[in-house]
Amino acid sequence: MLxxxxxxxxxxxxxxxxxxxxxxxxxxxxAALADVxxxxxxxxxxxxxxxxxxxxxxxxxxxxxxWHAALSAHPDGRGIRVGVISRTPLEVLADTRAxxxxxRPVQADDSGAxxxxxxxxxxxxxxxxxxxxxxxxxxxxKSKLLSYPGDRFFPRDEGERARYGAYALYRRAAExxxxxxxxxDLLAGDGxxxxxxxxxxxNDEVQAATTQILLGPPGSExxxxxxxxxxxxxxxxxxxxxxLIPVERRYSRIDSGRRELIDHVMTSHRLVHRLTSxxxxxxxQEPRQELRLPSVGPDPAARRxxxxxxxxxxxxxxx
Numbered sequence: 001m002l003x004x005x006x007x008x009x010x011x012x013x014x015x016x017x018x019x020x021x022x023x024x025x026x027x028x029x030x031a032a033l034a035d036v037x038x039x040x041x042x043x044x045x046x047x048x049x050x051x052x053x054x055x056x057x058x059x060x061x062x063x064x065x066x067w068h069a070a071l072s073a074h075p076d077g078r079g080i081r082v083g084v085i086s087r088t089p090l091e092v093l094a095d096t097r098a099x100x101x102x103x104r105p106v107q108a109d110d111s112g113a114x115x116x117x118x119x120x121x122x123x124x125x126x127x128x129x130x131x132x133x134x135x136x137x138x139x140x141x142k143s144k145l146l147s148y149p150g151d152r153f154f155p156r157d158e159g160e161r162a163r164y165g166a167y168a169l170y171r172r173a174a175e176x177x178x179x180x181x182x183x184x185d186l187l188a189g190d191g192x193x194x195x196x197x198x199x200x201x202x203n204d205e206v207q208a209a210t211t212q213i214l215l216g217p218p219g220s221e222x223x224x225x226x227x228x229x230x231x232x233x234x235x236x237x238x239x240x241x242x243x244l245i246p247v248e249r250r251y252s253r254i255d256s257g258r259r260e261l262i263d264h265v266m267t268s269h270r271l272v273h274r275l276t277s278x279x280x281x282x283x284x285q286e287p288r289q290e291l292r293l294p295s296v297g298p299d300p301a302a303r304r305x306x307x308x309x310x311x312x313x314x315x316x317x318x319x
């Protein structure tokens with residue numbers, strides 16, 4: 001089984017304020033995305049930045065074959081949302097943007113307005129694959145790409161940049177906490193016997209504090225001496241598969257020329273010990289070959305008419 005996650009980058013039909021300007025640009029984007037999905041051959045794939053359900057249907061039609069899809073009913077202000085596509089039927093277990101009690105709303109801007117939930121909903125599904133039942137949560141946490149009042153992408157001064165960076169961090173930390181609460185529900189205290197995965201664009205790297213929130217009890221990380229030693233944390237722990245990705249390919253986006261791994265696959269104890277490989281891009285590429293990714297800047301609208309995505313898929317194989 002191949003399990004993965006991919007940010008599709010603003011998948012909208014043409015003509016709206018966020019999607020491609022014309023049909024030709026839209027068809028080029030669909031063709032580029034479909035080529036990657038076809039080469040990836042996923043059994044279950046978490047997706048982010050789906051702008052319209054119809055656009056995802058167009059993509060799956062371009063890929064061909066029988067697919068099952070589920071999408072969150074909680075998009076952000078631009079209309080983008082998370083979802084799952086699968087070769088096997090999907091049952092939606094949860095679709096929520098709520099922070100867990102007693103976590104309070106967090107400051108979101110200079111006005112003092114507060115964010116009382118995730119900007120984009122978290123979607124949890126269950127499917128039965130050839131390897132057995134699998135529970136998956138998909139998320140897209142608050143971006144590090146900052147926006148400012150008046151639809152600006154550049155700050156008036158460094159003080160404004162610092163404040164809005166802090167507001168984004170507050171929100172991303174709260175969202176990571178909410179996603180961890182959803183993972184706890186899916187694990188149900190039984191990660192040694194349940195296949196559970198948390199997938200998505202977490203908008204931060206492996207060692208970031210917000211990413212670490214999701215892992216649960218510390219210890220037993222892949223590549224450490226404790227990995228093969230059972231302990232009491234195994235039932236609740238999640239393992240980030242990043243150490244299994246060849247170091248030359250351990251990135252999923254390029255930001256201002258810097259490679260970063262901000263898209264993640266995290267798995268339960270039962271699942272992590274059956275992983276046979278992990279990677280970014282598509283599996284048949286030479287591990288030392290560089291990913292064909294653009295370098296993105298602070299303005300997400302700059303790539304409106306570009307084909308493909310500014311992210312690479314992150315995937316694992318399960319034996």
